[in-house]
Amino acid sequence: xxxxxxxxxxxxxxxxxxxxxxxxxxxxxxxxxxxxxxxxxxxxxxxxxxxxxxxxxxxxxxxxxxxxxxxxxxxxxxxxxxxxxxxxxxxxxxxxxxxxxxxxxxxxxxxxxxxxxxxxxxxxxxxxxxxxxxxxxxxxxxxxxxxxxxxxxxxxxxxxxxxxxxxxxxxxxxxxxxxxxxxxxxxxxxxxxxxxxxxxxxxxxxxxxxxxxxxxxxxxxxxxxxxxxxxxxxxxxxxxxxxxxxxxxxxxxxxxxxxxxxxxxxxxxxxxxxxxxxxxxxxxxxxxxxxxxxxxxxxxxxxxxxxxxxxxxxxxxxxxxxxxxxxxxxxxxxxxxxxxxxxxxxxxxxxxxxxxxxxxxxxxxxxxxxxxxxxxxxxxxxxxxxxxxxxxxxxxxxxxxxxxxxxxxxxxxxxxxxxxxxxxxxxxxxxxxxxxxxxxxxxxxxxxxxxxxxxxxxxxxxxxxxxxxx
Ligand code: 5AD
Ligand code: SF4
Numbered sequence: 366x367x368x369x370x371x372x373x374x375x376x377x378x379x380x381x382x383x384x385x386x387x388x389x390x391x392x393x394x395x396x397x398x399x400x401x402x403x404x405x406x407x408x409x410x411x412x413x414x415x416x417x418x419x420x421x422x423x424x425x426x427x428x429x430x431x432x433x434x435x436x437x438x439x440x441x442x443x444x445x446x447x448x449x450x451x452x453x454x455x456x457x458x459x460x461x462x463x464x465x466x467x468x469x470x471x472x473x474x475x476x477x478x479x480x481x482x483x484x485x486x487x488x489x490x491x492x493x494x495x496x497x498x499x500x501x502x503x504x505x506x507x508x509x510x511x512x513x514x515x516x517x518x519x520x521x522x523x524x525x526x527x528x529x530x531x532x533x534x535x536x537x538x539x540x541x542x543x544x545x546x547x548x549x550x551x552x553x554x555x556x557x558x559x560x561x562x563x564x565x566x567x568x569x570x571x572x573x574x575x576x577x578x579x580x581x582x583x584x585x586x587x588x589x590x591x592x593x594x595x596x597x598x599x600x601x602x603x604x605x606x607x608x609x610x611x612x613x614x615x616x617x618x619x620x621x622x623x624x625x626x627x628x629x630x631x632x633x634x635x636x637x638x639x640x641x642x643x644x645x646x647x648x649x650x651x652x653x654x655x656x657x658x659x660x661x662x663x664x665x666x667x668x669x670x671x672x673x674x675x676x677x678x679x680x681x682x683x684x685x686x687x688x689x690x691x692x693x694x695x696x697x698x699x700x701x702x703x704x705x706x707x708x709x710x711x712x713x714x715x716x717x718x719x720x721x722x723x724x725x726x727x728x729x730x731x732x733x734x735x736x737x738x739x740x741x742x743x744x745x746x747x748x749x750x751x752x753x754x755x756x757x758x759x760x761x762x763x764x765x766x767x768x769x770x771x772x773x774x775x776x777x778x779x780x781x782x783x784x785x786x787x788x789x790x791x792x793x794x795x796x797x798x799x800x801x802x803x804x805x806x807x808x809x810x811x812x813x814x815x816x817x818x819x820x821x822x823x824x825x826x827x828x829x830x831x832x833x834x835x
Contacts, residue, residue: 405439410447423536446480526567550596585624659699663718695799703752807833
């Protein structure tokens with residue numbers, strides 16, 4: 366955390382602004398009166414951000430706001446931002462430029478999430494038409510901050526990350542009617558050298574197990590059958606109550622709630638991934654057959670430089686644990702290519718790891734230097750061109766692996782939670798417990814939200830196709 370005191374190095378040149386100096390002619394903030402309480406909320410980034418937005422929306426609805434579909438129709442425009450890679454952060458600034466036009470109509474504009482935390486008050490200086498800057502560790506104070514905005518305050522901030530609180534709301538406006546996200550641990554105490562999350566989301570805070578289970582029971586009563594437990598390092602969960610529930614015990618307790626049919630969890634950190642998690646999956650079929658276990662690199666030297674706290678061999682031991690389970694468990698991962706100093710041979714170690722593990726799917730990224738992170742001081746020596754080449758080689762290798770794996774699934778039967786309906790007649794989609802997307806044909810009239818059996822008849826590298834078995 367020492368690095369937090371260092372100045373931020375964010376590329377402001379991407380700001381699409383006509384002037385860069387503070388303006389004194391800031392138009393007055395429109396009153397967020399009962400007649401004008403309409404909000405537009407746009408979200409970028411990870412599932413944690415998606416879920417934070419669901420909670421923020423719930424909070425606003427309970428304060429008498431209405432959610433609207435366009436910024437034009439809103440009196441309050443909120444933008445929940447992501448800064449995990451530079452490109453994501455750049456988007457925020459160009460979007461703020463677009464919002465500038467809209468504020469002439471006297472709207473209140475707020476920046477939430479990771480870019481808000483990272484940039485802080487600098488956002489007011491560069492985009493003086495913004496009225497609220499609030500990082501995720503301060504969402505607990507949002508009602509207070511909204512009160513200040515409603516009272517006409519033009520500059521409201523929530524930038525404290527020094528907190529042991531989690532963000533809980535009375536009302537959450539969930540986007541998906543069947544699968545509910547539920548954050549069980551916020552922030553991150555790991556210190557991966559490339560990652561902004563410990564700076565933008567603050568230290569690790571676990572939510573009380575009784576509060577989590579209460580919410581799961583409410584979700585089941587509302588008709589949700591799938592719960593996805595969220596955290597940057599979800600399996601580092603440390604129950605703050607005297608019950609001291611382990612993560613694996615929490616998984617089992619959530620699965621025991623009447624009405625819950627599937628329990629997912631993401632993202633797991635390899636160092637905290639222990640045998641009891643696999644044992645819980647083996648014991649309880651409601652816990653999904655899927656573990657997302659980011660490896661980042663297949664080279665122990667690079668992993669050390671990334672401060673990932675495990676070696677290639679230690680990671681492979683965790684994989685062996687999962688593969689030894691009494692039912693097949695899908696494994697997915699994240700990989701970064703072109704980390705400072707990554708040699709061709711080290712990159713090839715990542716390729717050989719893909720061959721060895723045979724992931725079911727992966728997310729891959731080019732290394733992107735981020736403000737405040739320890740790796741910022743390392744020489745970002747690999748050219749953009751070379752990073753792109755490595756990314757393409759990696760993705761190509763994985764495509765081959767996935768095609769071959771998926772081809773072996775033809776003829777198998779899976780249970781699918783139906784979550785999509787195509788405009789084409791009789792075409793539906795959904796996910797298996799192993800989180801494979803399945804498109805399938807059925808004459809069924811209303812399948813959304815139901816669990817159906819599908820026989821696989823065809824595959825692509827990224828999805829399966831099949832037919833409803835009745
Ligand atoms: N550059 C590239 N990828 C990154 N990730 C996190 N930080 C960076 C960065 N600075 C990737 C990691 C992480 C995923 C969510 O984003 O792979 O697991
Ligand atoms: Fe970032 Fe590492 Fe924490 Fe994941 S575990 S959020 S990569 S610091």
